[in-house]
Amino acid sequence: MKPERILVPIDTAKCRPEVFSRVNAFAGRPGVTVILLHVVHLNIVAPENRIYEDLAQTARWHLERLAREYLHPGVALVFHVRAGKPTEEIVAEAKAEDVDLMIVPASGGSAENPHHRSVWKRLLGRVFPGVGEKLARVSPCPLLVVHAATCFNCQERWGHRVSDIRAALQYLEVNAAKRRPSTMTAEDSLPEKDRPRRIAA
Secondary structure (H helix, E strand, O other): OOOOEEEEEOOOOOEOOOHHHHHHHHHOOOOOEEEEEEEEOOOOOOOOOHHHHHHHHHHHHHHHHHHHHHOOOOOEEEEEEEEOOHHHHHHHHHHHOOOOEEEEEEOOOOOOOOOOHHHHHHHHOOOOOOOHHHHHHHOOOOEEEEEOOOOEOHHHHHOOOOOOHHHHHHHHHHHHHHHOOOOOOHHHHOOHHHOOEEEEO
């Protein structure tokens, strides 16, 4: 397999750096582009898009920091942040960017042949609970699962770029029901034309 466009979904709250060694192995050839993607997903009602924009800026900053620390210099990179449900946004990104391969980390096991989807379902369940099996079923491209033994939170390690994000989120969680009782998720509160949408490119 010689993929030219590789998608790497990254949860910056549960980053597994081992995935980057496999990315480097593929990205060493000329003409390969690596797309690092983070999906912002909030289970609260956000009254302002500013919260999404702030989180997107911080997520992009973390993706860039990860690239500097773990990917070889000279690798062609694209950084994207989307807002919405993780599975849907990962698949949408794969289609929009016409990727040839998706590389995802798993918390246990070992890397498997990207064509064995029955194995993916077991492994991907450890990647993002509730997301892995859906991704295995609907991915528009081959998946490669990479064993990852370590995990860290980018914000805890490097801080956040936009000030007061944590305080703003805590305020929303405490007061959302009082201001606007609803069972809607955060993306449902956005204008129809904006959901789902990419909020950073």
